Amino acid sequence: MKSIVIMGVAGCGKSSVGARVAAATGMPLVEGDDHHSPANRSKMQQGIALTDADREGWLATLSEQIRLHPQGAVVTCSAxxxxxxxxxRAAAPDLLFAFLEISRTDAQARVTARAASHFFSTSLVDNQFATLQSPTGEAGVLTLNAMQPLDDLQAAVTAWLATYEETL
Known part of the structure; x- marks a missing residue:
């Protein structure tokens, strides 16, 4: 199977959708949040937005994870x-992306609801939207409404992945 990145701003459901897609496909899950450095996690807890330089090591680690799973993996990453x-994509030129599109209001509500159990500061949601360059229209990108039920999102991603497998 091809690897896929479940992507979007904080609160869009990357981890939840990624876990379900991994379970449905049998591919390993690479949870992007698990690969942030302690320094980056600390910055985000303090409400300090990460810079491109801060993200460099994280993206290198995720790229290596993709290379380590040539049979495919489900990766969660804001991207x-x-x-x-x-x-x-440099780690796997045929890498696919599922973009979970969400409104600023809905993302803020979700991030606020999980604030007690997640390191990401609610004050960073606006920065996520300021940084986002929508991937809609790029090759190998499926855009989904993040507010759909999880079962529907998982089914859509899994069906989309299957169409790529048919062409192999």
Missing amino acids: LKRTYRDRL
């Missing part, structure tokens, strides 16, 4: 900028 996506 907010085209340059970040291109960095990941």
Whole structure:
């Protein structure tokens, strides 16, 4: 199977959708949040937005994870900028992306609801939207409404992946 990145701003459901897609496909899950450095996690907890330089090591680690799974993996990663996506694509040129599109209001509500159990500061949601370069229209990108039920999102991503497998 091809690897896929479940992407979008904080609160869009990357981890939830990624876990379900991994379970449905049997591919390993690479949870992007698990690969942030302690320094980056600390910055985000303090409400300090990450810079491109801060993200460099994280993207390198995720790229290596993609290379380590040539049979395919489900990777959760915000992949907010085209340059970040291109960095990941360099690890697997046929890499696919599922973009979970969400409104600022809905993302803020979700991030606020999980604030007690997640390191990401609610004050950073606006920065996520300021950084986001929508991937809609790029090759190998499926755009979905993040507010759809999880089962529907998983089914859409899994069906989309299957169409790529048929062409192999």
